[in-house]
Amino acid sequence: MSRNIKRFLEAIHQYQSISKAATALYVTQPYISQIIHKYEKQYGVPLLNRGKNKTDLTGAGLKLLHYLQSCAQREQQFAQEMASIAHYHTGTIKFGTNQPLGRYLLPDIFPDFHKAYPNIAVQLLELPTQRAAYLLNSNELDIFYGMQTNLNEIQFLPLKSNHYYWIIAKESDQHTRYKTEAIKSLTNFELLNNTPLINVTTHSKFQQNIDQFLLMNGLHSKVVATVPDIDIATNMVGHHIASTFTTYQAIQQNHLLLDPAVTIYQLPKTQLTLQAGISTRIKPTPPIQKLIALITQAIESKND
Incomplete structure (x- = not known):
């Protein structure tokens, strides 16, 4: 209570x-x-x-x-002191990510983390950036990988910036007229105008950036569906439905890079940039430092 x-x-x-x-x-x-x-x-x-x-x-x-x-701060400090006494042999780390980054990232980093700290459990939470900032600030989340929060109390370590991608299903007019076998740079933004589009929920910072980009360029979207995260949206386009904005990782995970039924456009970073990084509130403990190192290594080794 x-x-x-x-x-x-x-x-x-x-x-x-x-x-x-x-x-x-x-x-x-x-x-x-x-x-x-x-x-x-x-x-x-x-x-x-x-x-x-x-x-x-x-x-x-x-x-x-x-x-x-x-009281919450004293409880957190006490928990850290007890963990220090136990040499971090036990406990739980609450690890937050934007959807759907966690399901892609955790399998890559968990084996090495588990080897280093076999008795520390990792609890994964996929949540919006705003919610993550609140949980970090209230000591209910230990580390967050995703888009930058806006609270001064939270430390943010930016990792490399990535492109946004626009993918189009075969049945759309744009795909028929501009089909390409490779990823193509999107220079004619008019292609986006009134195109059937699958959005993610509006509380997503990923979607907020897209909405701002469309507004700044005077473009109008024809939203045909709104889904919880980009993984679902990307998968739907892979089933020949409309178009969506997504990431290279989501395209790769859904096996669309070589799919002839999907056209993939890369947006210029000068127009729309996906800047993600690691957020923490408190001085990182050794297990958190290990997670930061593993996340950084995993992200830097990926394409895009």
Whole structure:
């Protein structure tokens, strides 16, 4: 319960809104209100200033939030001290990635990590960048590989930038008119205009970058489907459905590089760049340092 109220107070303080906090935390607004009401009843003081245009914490609410954050930090420090005493022989590392990077990356790095730390479990979480930033900031995530977060408290180690790709199924007009057997640079952006497009969910920073690119170039998309991640979108195009923006890795994993039914365009980095890296909040422990080294090695060794 204390973890929930901490999360809720932090989100309300950040977004100045219960509804926006509920959206960011993937819970319902009534649930947040119910938990906060219980604590208001317990302490006998209001925790929120509920205004017409915004909701923020009262002085009591801020005091409770600072207390809970202090407790969480002490708990994290204690866990690190205990791990140090045990020489990192046991424990769990919560490793976050954007979807679907985790399912591609973890199989590459886990064998070497497990060899170095056989009794430390790795818990993989695939989640949006905004959610990862929140979990890192609240010490509920140890390390994140994905797009850059926007919190000053989080350290970001950029790795190499990659291209965005636009892939088109055989049945589209663009594929028929501009079919190519190799990956081709996309220089005529008008090809994208009003093309049937499969998007990923709007809370994805990957999709937000695409939406901004289309808007800046005056292009209009014809969205035919919205799916949870680029792996699904890429797979759908491989089944001769519409088009999508994706990554080289997703194209490779779905075996589309040599598929004659799919045309692949590479977007110039000057227009759209996929910049990913490693985010951590605290000074990395030896197991986290090992993960950082393995992730860096794995990413740098891949094409694109």
